[in-house]
Amino acid sequence: MKLFTKLLPLAAVCAVLSVPVQVAAQTKIPIKLGWTTTDGPTDPYAVGARAFAKALEQDPAGKVFDVQFYPNRQLGDEKALLEGLRMGTAQAAIITNAVTAQIEPAFLLNDLPFLYASSNQAYDLLDGEVGDMLAEKLASKGIAVLGYMGGGFRNMINNVRPVSKPEDVSGVKYRVMQSPMYIGMYESLGGNPVPMAWGETYTAVQQGALDGLEIPLSVIDSTKSYEITKYLSLTNHTFSVIEFLFNKRWLDRLEPAQRDAIVKAAEVATKEQRIVSDESARKLVSVLADKGMQVNEIGNPAQFREKVKPVYEKFRPQIGAEILDKALVEVQ
Structure with missing residues (x-):
């Protein structure tokens, strides 16, 4: 699945910004990652956030980032957090699908009643062409989808x-x-x-x-x-789909290796979060x-x-x- 597409060419970004993209080795690039629920050990949002930070730290190209957690509505409720993500006051957020749908109505798909028979069915659909189609629509509004996580069924x-x-x-x-x-x-x-x-x-x-x-x-x-x-x-x-989102313009400005590290860490985190969330629901x-x-x-x-x-x-x-x-x- 190619959730994050249509990145600006690096040379074009440099020309627009008129500043070098290369970051000094000793500089840490902050990633403000917000969500509105707790930072508890089994909270599905927190599980995804921690898994992402861990995976990014393990990537050599990802060590230049400093992932900063903002749980418990520290950056506002989900609507405010999503708007802040669009404006660039936060770089990343983990958002409930119904709120994402307020920005891009196509995401209402995931809230249709009795659409998904199982969590795996939801994951398979969103890891395929349908997920890519949704992500492309949101990308046109300045937000990149890097993962579809799960919050269990209602x-x-x-x-x-x-x-x-x-x-x-x-x-x-x-x-x-x-x-x-x-x-x-x-x-x-x-x-x-x-x-x-x-x-x-x-x-x-x-x-x-x-x-x-x-x-x-x-x-x-x-x-x-x-x-x-x-x-x-x-x-x-209703299956609670949770989107792992980034400010697209911020991602576009990164060096390719740095951007790839974020995308790969998001993929790892999404898989891990799904396993933890599904197991928690079964118990x-x-x-x-x-x-x-x-x-x-x-x-x-x-x-x-x-x-x-x-x-x-x-x-x-x-x-x-x-x-x-x-x-x-x-x-x-």
Whole structure:
């Protein structure tokens, strides 16, 4: 996969900048790398950041860089961080796909409900032509995609009934993110979606104002949502794609060997992050069952995808027919 393409010729960059690109041996080139979650040992964003820094340090050409971590919203929320990346106040960021889609709507593809049957299916699609097509669109806006990482699947938890077929969603009040796509998904399944800020959700479920919510396994555990909900249905309705992004103009200015070191380190980090994230998700299913949740898998994912077809068609113009149709063929 060629995520990072169309770099400016080195001579052209030198002419534009009117300064030599060669960096003195003793000079460290800072890379401000931001993300909004914690720096915890199993946090999927932090795992990717640490893996990148380690891989870059091991490359002889990468030793000229000083990777500086900015977790916990130190550079602002994800929208502000992504804008800072475009402006050059940060060199790199690890960003949730839904926020990347605010800059380039084609990335809405990854948030379509029931698109991916497994994490490997998502990785295979994004490591291929579809991922390249998405990256090319974002590159035209000054941002280079150096890796598609994983944050696990989002699943349904509630206090009414287990979800094994689409009809089980009907009539249940679910908290959803304030996103037309998530609202549309639940409406298509016959549920009652309630857009709500995250900070209000726990109390609303605890007090019975909501029946449940949709949420990644790691967040169920970290927020102790297993204490306020009974049923965990592994609907795997949306896979959380995480983009590893760089300011393209900054990358264009580097020497070829330095740029190659960054690209290779990003590839290594993406592979390592995926392994850690997937393994963590597998373990969490048992952990949450041990903590009292009743866990079940859905019967036929194809039935769910059929129900949410209106969502696909609604967002087809924004995603682009070519990208959407190619993706649907590849994930069948």
